[in-house]
Amino acid sequence: MTSQITIAGIEIKPGENKKIQLPVANLYTDTDMCIPVHIMRAKKPGPTLFVSAAVHGDELNGIEIIRRVMNKPGLKLTRGTLIAVPMVNVYGVLNQSRYLPDRRDLNRCFPGSPKGSLAARLAHTFLTEIVAYCDYGIDLHTGAIHRSNLPQIRANLKDPETLELAKAFGVPVLLNANLRDGSLRQAAVENDTRILLYEAGQALRFDEFSIRAGVKGVMNILSSLGMVRKRRQRKTSVEPFVANRSDWVRGNASGLVHEYAQLGAMVEAGDVLASIHSPMGDKLSEVTASRSGIVIGKQNIPLVQEGDAMFHIAYFGEDAVDVAENIEQLQEDLAIPPHDET
Ligand SMILES: [Zn+2]
Numbered sequence: 001m002t003s004q005i006t007i008a009g010i011e012i013k014p015g016e017n018k019k020i021q022l023p024v025a026n027l028y029t030d031t032d033m034c035i036p037v038h039i040m041r042a043k044k045p046g047p048t049l050f051v052s053a054a055v056h057g058d059e060l061n062g063i064e065i066i067r068r069v070m071n072k073p074g075l076k077l078t079r080g081t082l083i084a085v086p087m088v089n090v091y092g093v094l095n096q097s098r099y100l101p102d103r104r105d106l107n108r109c110f111p112g113s114p115k116g117s118l119a120a121r122l123a124h125t126f127l128t129e130i131v132a133y134c135d136y137g138i139d140l141h142t143g144a145i146h147r148s149n150l151p152q153i154r155a156n157l158k159d160p161e162t163l164e165l166a167k168a169f170g171v172p173v174l175l176n177a178n179l180r181d182g183s184l185r186q187a188a189v190e191n192d193t194r195i196l197l198y199e200a201g202q203a204l205r206f207d208e209f210s211i212r213a214g215v216k217g218v219m220n221i222l223s224s225l226g227m228v229r230k231r232r233q234r235k236t237s238v239e240p241f242v243a244n245r246s247d248w249v250r251g252n253a254s255g256l257v258h259e260y261a262q263l264g265a266m267v268e269a270g271d272v273l274a275s276i277h278s279p280m281g282d283k284l285s286e287v288t289a290s291r292s293g294i295v296i297g298k299q300n301i302p303l304v305q306e307g308d309a310m311f312h313i314a315y316f317g318e319d320a321v322d323v324a325e326n327i328e329q330l331q332e333d334l335a336i337p338p339h340d341e342t
Pocket of ligand 1 (some may be wrong): 142
């Protein structure tokens with residue numbers, strides 16, 4: 001996008017590798033707050049990609065994904081620039097909270113402004129100091145507290161180049177996601193930055209499968225953009241599928257949950273996903289799938305209030321069996337060998 005990159009007033013030249021603290025609004029405790037940023041530039045020009053995590057401060061998997069990518073032995077950019085931002089919402093990370101201290105959701109506050117609230121200032125700083133330089137971005141998220149997501153990419157798949165990138169990431173489930181007002185994705189699109197949103201695992205936890213799939217995904221994108229040397233293709237590679245649609249199956253009673261459907265499972269119309277029981281042990285109801293699809297998100301807490309979202313099912317039509325097979329393939333590929341210290 002541009003050959004000159006200056007972040008927090010510090011110029012990063014081609015061939016340089018720098019870690020910078022990007023200042024944002026101070027706290028009323030007179031504490032300076034900074035966003036840690038790691039920039040790697042190859043000598044050769046090429047695309048600029050940012051990888052960000054913890055836009056929601058309690059979503060930690062992405063922080064670990066970035067740590068593993070940036071410290072990968074032998075990681076060498078052959079062209080372009082990689083900007084890693086492991087904690088965008090530093091305030092939220094400190095409070096182990098999705099939100100900012102003013103209870104705002106950063107991902108609804110873009111593009112922000114330099115004179116606005118804390119959230120608006122943070123959004124503005126991130127946009128003008130980081131996103132403005134980038135042709136592409138990968139924003140790493142997880143499910144909310146007590147909710148897990150199967151590794152999946154959400155993006156504007158109607159844009160052919162974004163679709164190609166989404167496929168290159170290497171997870172089986174792709175969801176077309178409409179832009180939300182105030183989201184980082186919307187602001188990035190206006191800057192001509194193509195964005196993938198990676199959703200995997202749950203808030204406040206590390207999930208090894210989600211982390212491994214994320215690290216592999218970021219490396220696949222670097223390779224497909226020609227920013228690292230092309231890796232040898234494995235014999236088996238995971239095939240991506242675009243879901244036609246997805247929706248949540250909700251609790252039809254209030255009580256304790258016995259679940260039967262696991263993340264990544266293929267379910268048929270009428271399959272019992274969970275049963276709901278009273279504290280005295282009576283079975284109150286069964287929660288069933290209304291169409292056949294794949295479980296891509298679920299609640300983990302065994303307590304439900306009638307109407308709560310329990311299972312997120314994605315619909316793939318006739319491809320569902322192939323999607324389930326590819327999910328198994330990915331789980332096998334990324335299985336943790338015994339005594340592996342990662
Ligand atoms: Zn999130």
